[in-house]
Amino acid sequence: DAMVIQNPRYQVTQFGKPVTLSCSQTLNHNVMYWYQQKSSQAPKLLFHYYDKDFNNEADTPDNFQSRRPNTSFCFLDIRSPGLGDAAMYLCATGLGGVYNEQFFGPGTRLTVL
Amino acid sequence: ELKVEQNPLFLSMQEGKNYTIYCNYSTTSDRLYWYRQDPGKSLESLFVLLSNGAVKQEGRLMASLDTKARLSTLHITAAVHDLSATYFCAVDLGGSEKLVFGKGTKLTVNP
Numbered sequence: 603d604a605m606v607i608q609n610p611r612y613q614v615t616q617f618g619k620p621v622t623l624s625c626s627q628t629l630n631h632n633v634m635y636w637y638q639q640k641s642s643q644a645p646k647l648l649f650h651y652y653d654k655d656f657n658n659e660a661d662t663p664d665n666f667q668s669r670r671p672n673t674s675f676c677f678l679d680i681r682s683p684g685l686g687d688a689a690m691y692l693c694a695t696g697l698g699g700v701y702n703e704q705f706f707g708p709g710t711r712l713t714v715l
Numbered sequence: 716e717l718k719v720e721q722n723p724l725f726l727s728m729q730e731g732k733n734y735t736i737y738c739n740y741s742t743t744s745d746r747l748y749w750y751r752q753d754p755g756k757s758l759e760s761l762f763v764l765l766s767n768g769a770v771k772q773e774g775r776l777m778a779s780l781d782t783k784a785r786l787s788t789l790h791i792t793a794a795v796h797d798l799s800a801t802y803f804c805a806v807d808l809g810g811s812e813k814l815v816f817g818k819g820t821k822l823t824v825n826p
Contacts, residue, residue: 633812644803644816645758652812692757698812701765703748704805706758 605629606707608693614713615683623678623710625693634676635704636668637692645692651676652698680712688714717742719806721817728794729825736820738787738804745782746807748814749789751800758803762789794824 607626615621625634633652637645649658651670665687667679680687690711694704718741728734738747746765750758762771764780764787771778775798777790787804801821805814 635812642819642821644818647813650812657812690757694758696812702746702807702812702814703760703763704814705760706750709757711755 606693606695606705608691608707608710610710611708612711612713614715615680616715617685618682621680621683621712623680623691623693623712625676625678625707626674627695627707628674629695629705630673631695631697631705632673633696633698634670635694635696636666636676636678637694638687639690639692639709648678683712683714685714688712717744717806717808717815719804719815719817721802721804721820723820724818725821725823727823727825728791730795731793733793734791736789736791736802736822738789738806738817740785740787740806740815742809743782743785744806744809745780746809747780747787748805748807749778749787750803750805752803752819753800761802789820791822794822796824796826798822799824 609624635650636648639645648662670676690709692709693707696704720739749761752758762778767782769780775792780787801819803819804817
């Protein structure tokens with residue numbers, strides 16, 4: 603089945619220790635998104651790629667970076683995680699264009715000690 | 716700036732009852748999406764509404780879109796415990812690939 607896969611599902615890191623989260627897709631969608639979701643809140647868009655074009659949200663901290671080496675993969679790098687970065691990180695994909703339904707991966711739960 | 720408001724934010728209801736969740740948005744859009752999220756899980760797509768008057772139904776859930784009123788509703792019929800979850804509406808920003816999410820409605824269905 604076509605799907606969005608995130609690894610790892612759970613990540614524990616130490617304060618200030620860089621961490622990378624991975625997302626892959628078999629849907630061949632043009633757009634890949636990264637969201638941060640904290641408890642009892644709506645998902646917050648960090649950035650997205652439309653093909654190779656990177657689109658950063660204005661309020662995304664510089665501590666968060668992303669890479670998309672090819673159509674299938676996208677990475678979220680947190681350079682120096684703080685306690686406030688503990689959250690669920692959701693990757694989503696979409697076709698872009700007129701039809702913007704987004705398909706979400708299972709998420710990575712990040713804990714910062 | 717597009718704003719999306721859901722209400723209620725919390726809903727506790729008994730099994731067998733009916734209720735409606737509302738999603739209002741502030742600027743013109745004719746594409747709206749409903750998602751379900753179980754605790755600790757990701758978002759699951761429920762309904763895609765792409766035009767004024769669109770109505771979709773799946774089991775005990777029915778979603779509709781009135782673009783003139785800038786309103787979508789998610790109606791729950793004869794609720795069952797398995798429907799307990801958080802429901803998000805998301806509105807297409809138009810002209811971009813982004814969606815604007817409401818804050819979510821946490822639904823609890825009690826036996």
